[in-house]
Amino acid sequence: MIRFLDVGYLINCKHKIKQEDKLVVTICVLKVIRHKIKKGLYFFLEKFEIIKDFVKNYYSTISGKRRRRSPKKIAKKMVQLLELKGYADVAFLFRVIARYYIRDLEEHTEKTWLRSSSKVTPINYIVYLYNYFKKQKNYLVFPDKVVNSIRKELQQNNIEIAEIDDKELWLDLDSGTDREDRYQLLCIKKYMRNNGIPEARFLTTDHRLPDTAQPFENIKVEVVDCQA
Amino acid sequence: MAGEAAVAVGLGAFVEEYSTQRVNELIHLYRRLQQLRRRILQEVEEEAGEDVAEIIPNIVTAIRQYATEIEEVLAELRRLGADPMKASLESAVEEYAEVLRLDIPVGGGKTLEDLLYESRDEVLDKLHEIMMALYMEYVEINEKCDHGCPPEAAQKLEKLATLELATYAIYKLFQKQKIDKKTAVTALNEIVDEILSE
Numbered sequence: 293m294i295r296f297l298d299v300g301y302l303i304n305c306k307h308k309i310k311q312e313d314k315l316v317v318t319i320c321v322l323k324v325i326r327h328k329i330k331k332g333l334y335f336f337l338e339k340f341e342i343i344k345d346f347v348k349n350y351y352s353t354i355s356g357k358r359r360r361r362s363p364k365k366i367a368k369k370m371v372q373l374l375e376l377k378g379y380a381d382v383a384f385l386f387r388v389i390a391r392y393y394i395r396d397l398e399e400h401t402e403k404t405w406l407r408s409s410s411k412v413t414p415i416n417y418i419v420y421l422y423n424y425f426k427k428q429k430n431y432l433v434f435p436d437k438v439v440n441s442i443r444k445e446l447q448q449n450n451i452e453i454a455e456i457d458d459k460e461l462w463l464d465l466d467s468g469t470d471r472e473d474r475y476q477l478l479c480i481k482k483y484m485r486n487n488g489i490p491e492a493r494f495l496t497t498d499h500r501l502p503d504t505a506q507p508f509e510n511i512k513v514e515v516v517d518c519q520a
Numbered sequence: 521m522a523g524e525a526a527v528a529v530g531l532g533a534f535v536e537e538y539s540t541q542r543v544n545e546l547i548h549l550y551r552r553l554q555q556l557r558r559r560i561l562q563e564v565e566e567e568a569g570e571d572v573a574e575i576i577p578n579i580v581t582a583i584r585q586y587a588t589e590i591e592e593v594l595a596e597l598r599r600l601g602a603d604p605m606k607a608s609l610e611s612a613v614e615e616y617a618e619v620l621r622l623d624i625p626v627g628g629g630k631t632l633e634d635l636l637y638e639s640r641d642e643v644l645d646k647l648h649e650i651m652m653a654l655y656m657e658y659v660e661i662n663e664k665c666d667h668g669c670p671p672e673a674a675q676k677l678e679k680l681a682t683l684e685l686a687t688y689a690i691y692k693l694f695q696k697q698k699i700d701k702k703t704a705v706t707a708l709n710e711i712v713d714e715i716l717s718e
Binding site for chain 2: 419
């Protein structure tokens, strides 16, 4: 049975599926991630002062040494803080930073920060990220860097990336909060039709997705919880 | 006993005196550069008055005015075998790395880190952003300048040096209340953007 992976699954879960399953990620999923990173970056740069205040407020009561963490741990904490404050778009950006090895960013961080210590203080880390994205307009190419890093990890895990001509799929969709989910489902449907696949499973972390997927009878949605 | 006295004053005398003399010669020259920097900053500050837009052109003019004196010091440093550009760059990387550890005491039992988390001082926040931006750039250029700086790196260093002097001049104008907080923050913001640009 082919199992397709959705955006939520890709950014929340480690790929520990049984070897006999064929895992597929459609190009549409990567496009959604790219789009969401672009949006997250925009809001991170736009609302930076507010976001910095969240960090200040949260960490001001914690003593100096206890504030210091690895960049990945700070990114994870940022996800919680930002989601709590209703900044889901920026939280997505930090979730991806926490989950994936984004080569250019990791190498730059290593070279700048981690020469002397593996731990940094959160205010330095977010100011560093802010400058990193602004530096030579890095925010323009960062979404592609993210997608390339995810592609690499998928390839290393033998997860197929299905290229699909999606031009009409996105344009045909009306707006709505589940637009990105319906787009992913339409991409899967098209791939199945093109490859004569009668039935498939769709792995997601989104509890609302089974409702959205109801009209797609031959795509069975499996909700998994792998954030813990 | 005389033998013990000779050992006490003589053992290691040559190497210690030789290196002390060399370090003293270098320190003297670096102090001279520091004095010239202070004079430049003072002139820039006095001439800019309340007009922050005048700061960068004034820095460029002042550096030109003192160019001969600065060159003399640099020539002396080179004569002693030092590479002034490499030395300045390496020391800037070290100094920024140290300041960005944020553990410098700022009085009242607080550190710079505490101040950054607890205060809502926009000027301090901007200065922190600038320090970070300069540090990021210096680390990167330092790698490129391992065996002599390529022309584009040297050009970028010149630009960063001017921006660093401008940051200090703006900060001093704000401290002396010659410019208000909003003007200082706007000017510092432009400096961060300029540091991080191409």
